[in-house]
Amino acid sequence: MPRIVVDVMPKPEILDPQGKAIAGALPRIGLTGFAGVRQGKRFELTVDGEVPEEVLEQARQAASTLLSNPVIEDVTRVEVIEDGAQ
Amino acid sequence: MTASNVETPLIGYPQPIASDTGDGSLDGVRVGVVTFPGSLDDRDAVRAVRLAGGSAVALWHDDHDLQGVDAVIIPGGFSYGDYLRAGAISRFAPLMEQIIAAASGGAQALPVLGICNGFQVLTEAHLLPGSMVKNNHLHFICRDQRLRVENADTFWTSDYAPGEEIVIPLKNQDGQFVADNRTLDELEGEGRVVFRYVDENPNGSRRDIAGISNAAGNVVGLMPHPEHAVEAGFGPDSSARGEVEVRGGTDGLGIFTSVLKKLVR
Numbered sequence: 328m329p330r331i332v333v334d335v336m337p338k339p340e341i342l343d344p345q346g347k348a349i350a351g352a353l354p355r356i357g358l359t360g361f362a363g364v365r366q367g368k369r370f371e372l373t374v375d376g377e378v379p380e381e382v383l384e385q386a387r388q389a390a391s392t393l394l395s396n397p398v399i400e401d402v403t404r405v406e407v408i409e410d411g412a413q
Numbered sequence: 414m415t416a417s418n419v420e421t422p423l424i425g426y427p428q429p430i431a432s433d434t435g436d437g438s439l440d441g442v443r444v445g446v447v448t449f450p451g452s453l454d455d456r457d458a459v460r461a462v463r464l465a466g467g468s469a470v471a472l473w474h475d476d477h478d479l480q481g482v483d484a485v486i487i488p489g490g491f492s493y494g495d496y497l498r499a500g501a502i503s504r505f506a507p508l509m510e511q512i513i514a515a516a517s518g519g520a521q522a523l524p525v526l527g528i529c530n531g532f533q534v535l536t537e538a539h540l541l542p543g544s545m546v547k548n549n550h551l552h553f554i555c556r557d558q559r560l561r562v563e564n565a566d567t568f569w570t571s572d573y574a575p576g577e578e579i580v581i582p583l584k585n586q587d588g589q590f591v592a593d594n595r596t597l598d599e600l601e602g603e604g605r606v607v608f609r610y611v612d613e614n615p616n617g618s619r620r621d622i623a624g625i626s627n628a629a630g631n632v633v634g635l636m637p638h639p640e641h642a643v644e645a646g647f648g649p650d651s652s653a654r655g656e657v658e659v660r661g662g663t664d665g666l667g668i669f670t671s672v673l674k675k676l677v678r
Contacts, residue, residue: 337546341591342617344547393505396498396537398544399591 329378331386334404335395336367367403370394378407439466439673445482447512447531449474449503453490454528454640461640462486465669474506483676484524484568485512487531489584489638499545499587500533513538522631524568524672529585532624532634541625541634542600543592548585549617557649557662558583558637559611560623564604567630568675572667578611578653579664583637590618590625590636600625608635639665 337343343365350364372386383405390402444462446469448455462469470482479485493502503509515523527535535541548554559580562573573579592600597619600606608624624635642648642665649662
């Protein structure tokens with residue numbers, strides 16, 4: 328079953344407190360190679376059968392209206408992926 | 414279960430309210446309080462309306478009818494468990510479509526107050542600009558918070574003096590108000606910053622903003638909870654008006670008397 332993947336990230340200018348907390352925790356487990364962390368969200372919308380263009384367009388609409396808030400977040404990806412792919 | 418069969422008993426014996434007109438005329442004003450799955454402070458908001466002298470009407474998020482109410486309060490809590498983003502799913506409830514249309518109706522626009530999660534719902538619904546993100550320190554915070562009423566001309570603040578300070582409870586995790594600088598400048602320039610944190614910014618909110626209004630002044634949202642500071646014995650331990658007894662703070666009551674008096678006039 329194909330999936331449409333939607334990635335949403337906090338806008339670069341918005342402080343991401345969760346990412347910051349994760350960045351602070353990494354050195355505690357000995358992982359010191361990272362300058363920063365930003366935390367986003369990934370949605371997977373499954374579709375029965377093929378993904379026609381209008382369903383992909385619906386996914387783009389969902390991404391910009393419900394799945395993200397344009398004041399604080401950017402949609403960074405809306406893409407069809409086939410079974411097994413990531 | 415519908416909201417209308419939930420009883421909201423008044424605890425204690427409400428004292429007569431000094432700001433009441435004295436002739437009972439305020440009780441003709443009907444203020445709707447919306448309950449979503451996960452709302453927590455709907456009953457407190459109902460009590461606040463009653464203590465201020467008005468009539469409260471329980472509204473259910475899944476209804477399509479505003480029941481002819483004169484104003485609406487969207488209460489605090491964690492509607493839909495804050496899933497996706499705080500307020501993001503509630504914003505599309507059937508009743509919200511009615512509220513959005515009525516609140517945008519020009520001169521006769523419906524007064525709407527969003528408290529905490531209700532403020533988040535109003536920003537998600539684009540009735541108010543900006544958004545809330547996690548507190549900059551990531552902790553849930555619960556404290557009595559001092560605020561300054563920056564704009565006393567809105568439907569919900571006209572019973573206060575401009576610049577008056579109040580103390581009401583603040584309790585949230587996603588309370589950091591953010592917006593881009595252009596929006597912030599616009600809010601400041603148009604006097605739409607309604608409440609500002611005083612003494613200490615508890616969550617990193619831009620420009621210490623605790624509450625804002627839309628351009629018409631009928632829609633107001635704030636993160637702290639005026640409905641928890643309306644009745645002596647059940648309020649904060651402090652007041653901006655001077656010493657009060659333990660849990661004696663009632664600085665939030667003016668929010669509710671403001672809208673009632675505005676609607677009676």
